[in-house]
Each structure stands twice: as C-alpha cells, then as structure tokens.
Amino acid sequence: xxxAAGIIMAIVIIAECRSGKPSPVTYELMTLAEKIRKTHPMPxxxxxxxxxxxxxxxxxxxxxxxxxxxxxxxxxxxxxGALYKDLLHQYLPGINPAFVLVSQTTQGMDFAPGLAVRxxxxxxxxxxxxxxxxxxxxxxxDAYNGKIVLDMLPLMEMTVLTVQPGAFKAMEPKIxxxxxxxxxxxxxxxxxxxxxxxxxxxxxxxxxxAEADVLVAAGRG
Numbered sequence: 152x153x154x155a156a157g158i159i160m161a162i163v164i165i166a167e168c169r170s171g172k173p174s175p176v177t178y179e180l181m182t183l184a185e186k187i188r189k190t191h192p193m194p195x196x197x198x199x200x201x202x203x204x205x206x207x208x209x210x211x212x213x214x215x216x217x218x219x220x221x222x223x224x225x226x227x228x229x230x231x232g233a234l235y236k237d238l239l240h241q242y243l244p245g246i247n248p249a250f251v252l253v254s255q256t257t258q259g260m261d262f263a264p265g266l267a268v269r270x271x272x273x274x275x276x277x278x279x280x281x282x283x284x285x286x287x288x289x290x291x292x293d294a295y296n297g298k299i300v301l302d303m304l305p306l307m308e309m310t311v312l313t314v315q316p317g318a319f320k321a322m323e324p325k326i327x328x329x330x331x332x333x334x335x336x337x338x339x340x341x342x343x344x345x346x347x348x349x350x351x352x353x354x355x356x357x358x359x360x361a362e363a364d365v366l367v368a369a370g371r372g
Contacts, residue, residue: 160249162187164197164217165239167254168207173199176254176314178321181215183252183314185322186281190288196220196246200235202228208333214324218331220246224338229347232261238338240269248309255313263313273307279318 162184166177177197184195195217199208204221212219222238239262243251251266253259255277267274280291282302289302290312 160193160247162193162195162250162252163243163246163248164195164252165254165259166197166199166207166211166219167256167258168199168201168204171201171203171207173207173211174254175321176256176316177211178214179316179319180252180254180314181217181322182319183278183281183312184217184250186319187250187288190283190286191249193249194218196248198222198239198242198246200224200227200238202226205333205335208335209330212330212333215322216325216329216331219333221333221335222338223335224340226339226341226346229350230258231342231345231347232258232265233342233345234340235262236266236269237340237342239266241338241340242336243270250305251309251311253311253313255315259313263311267311270309270311272309272311273305274311274313275303275305276313277315278312279315 164177164180164184167174181195188195197211197215197217197219199211199219199221201207202223202225204223208219208221211217220242222242224234224238226234251272253263264274275290275292277292278290279293282289282291284302284304287304289304291300291302294301
C-alpha cells in the first residue's frame with residue numbers, strides 16, 4: 152500500500168510554529184513518526200510554512216536530523232487556513248506522503264480535514280496511540296467522550312492524521328545527528344477567500360495542561 156510502483160513514500164510532518172519558533176507539538180509529531188518507522192521504514196520530512204520559515208526550518212533540521220521543506224509566502228505572517236490548504240495541496244504530492252502528521256490544535260484542526268479532502272486522502276483525528284494488530288499499523292483514538300478507544304487501520308494510500316497534544320513525548324534533540332537538508336521554496340500566491348488581519352494574544356499567566364508533567368485535581372468530578 153505504501154511502496155506502489157517503486158515510488159519512495161514519506162512521513163510528512165506539518166510543523167506548527169509560534170512567533171517563528173517551532174512549538175513543542177512539532178517534536179511530539181517527530182516521536183510519532185519514529186514509531187511509524189518501526190513498522191514502515193520511510194524517510195521523515197518536515198514542512199514549515201511562514202513568511203520567514205528558514206530559521207524554524209534550520210532548528211527542526213538540527214534537532215531532529217530530518218530533511219525540511221520551508222514554504223515561504225509573504226501572506227503567511229499570520230496563520231491563514233485557506234492558504235495553508237492551497238500551498239500544501241500544491242507541494243505535498245511531490246513528496247509522496249503516506250502519512251501527513253498534524254497537531255490537533257485549533258490551527259491543525261482548522262486545515263487538516265479540508266486538506267485530506269483535497270488530497271483524496273484518508274483522515275484519522277485525535278490520534279493518541281499506535282497499537283499493533285499483527286503486522287498492521289493502527290492508530291488509536293478516544294470516542295464517545297472517552298468511553299471507548301477505537302483502533303483504526305488506515306486503508307488509503309495517503310492518510311492525514313491529527314495528533315492529540317501531549318499524547319507522545321516530544322523528541323529529545325539528537326546531539327550526534329547530522330542536520331538534514333533544508334530547502335526553501337518561495338510562493339507568492341494569495342488566498343482568494345480570506346486573509347488574516349493580525350493576531351491578538353491574550354494574557355497568559357501559566358502554561359497549558361498539555362505541557363505539564365504532572366496534573367493534580369481535587370473534587371468529586
């Protein structure tokens with residue numbers, strides 16, 4: 152299913168960045184990619200989108216050792232879901248991804264389902280584990296408000312996965328790894344349907360739950 156006609160397939164990670172720096176969830180996706188490679192050895196490639204993606208691309212390459220494609224677009228100073236889908240639909244087929252890994256954040260869930268439709272790919276959302284079913288590669292996710300766990304087997308040649316933040320430990324820097332190659336492509340296309348006017352950040356006094364090592368809860372809930 153993932154080596155048809157001698158074509159080399161890949162595991163593609165869509166990096167998520169904040170203020171030009173890769174978010175921790177990007178390295179959580181790297182951990183999942185390594186788990187997939189244990190069953191289906193494939194090259195891993197990260198994709199970084201932004202108006203200045205080179206710095207983030209170099210950082211990901213240095214920490215992970217993976218090859219990185221930076222897509223530079225002057226209209227991506229702020230996140231734009233429509234433009235993300237346009238650009239990824241344009242460039243991903245040339246990478247031949249078997250799996251496209253996206254974080255299940257508000258940003259990832261905004262563009263991932265529509266991207267899967269455009270690519271004619273399967274889609275599994277909320278992935279939080281990689282169980283084994285013999286030699287088959289499955290992905291688990293919660294359903295019915297966590298009452299059951301589904302083990303889902305991808306049957307399409309390409310599958311877009313959204314991954315729960317915190318489900319996988321972020322990859323540690325590969326100190327001895329050789330940085331992967333970095334390629335920066337320039338695109339000037341604009342979204343015809345929407346444009347981002349800016350970003351207003353709320354005051355944040357603490358870190359998010361997904362980044363905590365230990366959670367302490369009290370009460371009858």
